[in-house]
Amino acid sequence: TQLLEQSPQFLSIQEGENLTVYCNSSSVFSSLQWYRQEPGEGPVLLVTVVTGGEVKKLKRLTFQFGDARKDSSLHITAAQPGDTGLYLCAGGSLAGNNRKLIWGLGTSLGVNP
Amino acid sequence: EAGVAQSPRYKIIEKRQSVAFWCNPISGHATLYWYQQILGQGPKLLIQFQNNGVVDDSQLPKDRFSAERLKGVDSTLKIQPAKLEDSAVYLCASSLIGQSHEQYFGPGTRLTVT
Numbered sequence: 001t002q003l004l005e006q007s008p009q010f011l012s013i014q015e016g017e018n019l020t021v022y023c024n025s026s027s028v029f030s031s032l033q034w035y036r037q038e039p040g041e042g043p044v045l046l047v048t049v050v051t052g053g054e055v056k057k058l059k060r061l062t063f064q065f066g067d068a069r070k071d072s073s074l075h076i077t078a079a080q081p082g083d084t085g086l087y088l089c090a091g092g093s094l095a096g097n098n099r100k101l102i103w104g105l106g107t108s109l110g111v112n113p
Numbered sequence: 114e115a116g117v118a119q120s121p122r123y124k125i126i127e128k129r130q131s132v133a134f135w136c137n138p139i140s141g142h143a144t145l146y147w148y149q150q151i152l153g154q155g156p157k158l159l160i161q162f163q164n165n166g167v168v169d170d171s172q173l174p175k176d177r178f179s180a181e182r183l184k185g186v187d188s189t190l191k192i193q194p195a196k197l198e199d200s201a202v203y204l205c206a207s208s209l210i211g212q213s214h215e216q217y218f219g220p221g222t223r224l225t226v227t
Contacts, residue, residue: 006155031214042117042204042218043156088155092214099144099214100169103155 003027004091006104013079014112021074021087021107029091032065032072033101037086079111115139117219119205125225131193134222137186138207144168146216147180147190148204156204162188163210195226 005024013019023032031050035043047056049065049072056063060083062075076083086108090101118137126132138145144163148156159178161169165185173180177196182188192199202223206216 033214040220040223042206042221045215045217048215086153090155090214099208100158100161101214101216103157105155106153108153 004089004102004104006087006089006107008107009105010108010110012110012112015080016078017111019076019079019109021089021109022071023073023089023091023104024071025091025102026070027091027093027102028069029093029102030069031092032069033090033092034063034072034074035088035090037088037106038084043086043088076109079109081111081113084109084111117205117207117217119203119219119222121222122220123223123225125227126195128197128226129194131191132195132224133189133191134203134205134224136188136190136205136219138188138205139217141209142207142217143185143210144208145182145188146204146206146208147188148206150202150204150221152202159190192224195224197226200224200226 007022033048034046037043047063052067052069054065060077064073086106088106089104093100120135146161147159150156159173160180162182165182180190202221204221206218208216
């Protein structure tokens, strides 16, 4: 069974601080996605990484896919209250011809002004 | 481009009653997913359709949950009879065939079973 472990589960920080969220597995994934979900809304795709060692930047967010494609990290620089939400990682798996996502349990981030 | 539409947004029912949720995916997206999400956790896949066929329903509690996508476009998820533990947000997502697993979600339906 493929599993994705996210850490930390909860994070409360002050505006301006930096933070890193981790997503780890013993399984290899064909791709790794990060989503952000606000209360009362569905998850919104932030980024997809597909190549081992790949780094992508989205403004103050930096995403990295591990060399072995088993883990990923999300780093936020100078967090702002608008970054508050549930951050979810999801690994792309090919089971036969079926494309499915293996989901982490999420990291709930609160940024205090 | 219109996003994934879901209705209703909120539903409160008593245990043992039935309830149905509706989803209209992004136009042209052949794959449709129904997820159950407990507050503060990641989504749990209930069922995945490709066009009007079921690809994966291994985690669907088939004694009480059913879903259909008769014309390969919109879809309905039903619970009958509901239990207290079914209280959750039910998310619908869609994706293109052949894309790198990228899924687009609707706003969800928050179900409360009392």
